[in-house]
Amino acid sequence: MASDALEELPGLRRALDEIRSERVRGAAWAAFRAARGIIEDVEAGRDPCSDPQAVAGAVEAANPSMASLANVALVVREACGRGALDQALRRLVGYLARSRERLGEAARRVRVSGTLVTISYSSTVEAAILAWRGDGVRVVVAESRPGGEGVELARRLRSAGVPVRVTPDLAAHLAMPGSAALVFGADTVTRDGCIINKVGTRLLALAAREHGVPAIAVFEPYKIHPSRACGEVPLERWTISIEGWGQESVPVFDETPPSLVRAALTSEGLAEWGARAAVEAERLHRLFVEYVLG
Secondary structure (H helix, E strand, C coil): HHHHHCCCCCHHHHHHHHHHCCCCHHHHHHHHHHHHHHHHHCCCCCHHCCCHHHHHHHHCCCCCCHHHHHHHHHHHHHHHCCCCHHHHHHHHHHHHHHHHHHHEEEEEHCCCCCCEEEEEECHHHHHHHHHHHHCCCCEECCCCCCCHHHHHHHHHHCCCCCCEEEECCCCCCCHCCCCCCCEEECCEECCCCEEEEEECCCHHHHHHHHHCCCEEEEECCHHEECCCCCCCCCCEEEEEEECCCCCEEEEEEECCCHHHHCCEECCCCEEEEEHHHHHHHHHHHHHHHHHHHH
């Protein structure tokens, strides 16, 4: 049934093919691309709501570990039931387009100075650090293998005038003593507050706790999974070449429990995490859904 539905929706089919093959652009891009693919079909007179369950299932299956796609699927199911799919998806696209700016505004309301440690590349982390630049802010970025996305973040911060250095993943914990905060993004946040991010995040969060450094997760509410809890999100794996050994399949994401996270910074501001993670995740996700569905 799902394949039959997609045959009738070439805009969505092309979008999902791109999402499945993408290795660099993250959750916001995937949600935007899926939504735009469906809008393209609607504009061409095709009807995604003729089989909303199949369409939603295909969107989720493009990357089962990505909450942003689960939320696009949720919008499809709910909005089709209300006869308002086009309007809801356009509100979603607008939300995604403004999300980085809104998070930067929220970050400017939080005073941060000193050394920040981070890992991988996250556009939301970049927005927060750019809001905090000056006032003695310096950044140490873990290289983040496999993929090495941390180097891209370091380059972007350096070009914006932020003092930054890159460190090998295995040495990143050495930057923790005396740091102001560990700051990291999220590909997915579970409904009870676990943070799924590039592999190595959990080890840095453990090092942060050991040294009394606050760990702050930076993400937008569309990254909160509507149904999956801690331990239920499949962790993406890549096959990589290890010099002197050969090919190995390795996880490229790990799960950091809410007990290791002091706070969450979103477009809604700074929220206490830890023991309040499930409550805050539910609140933030509800605000997002209410906005998109009107």
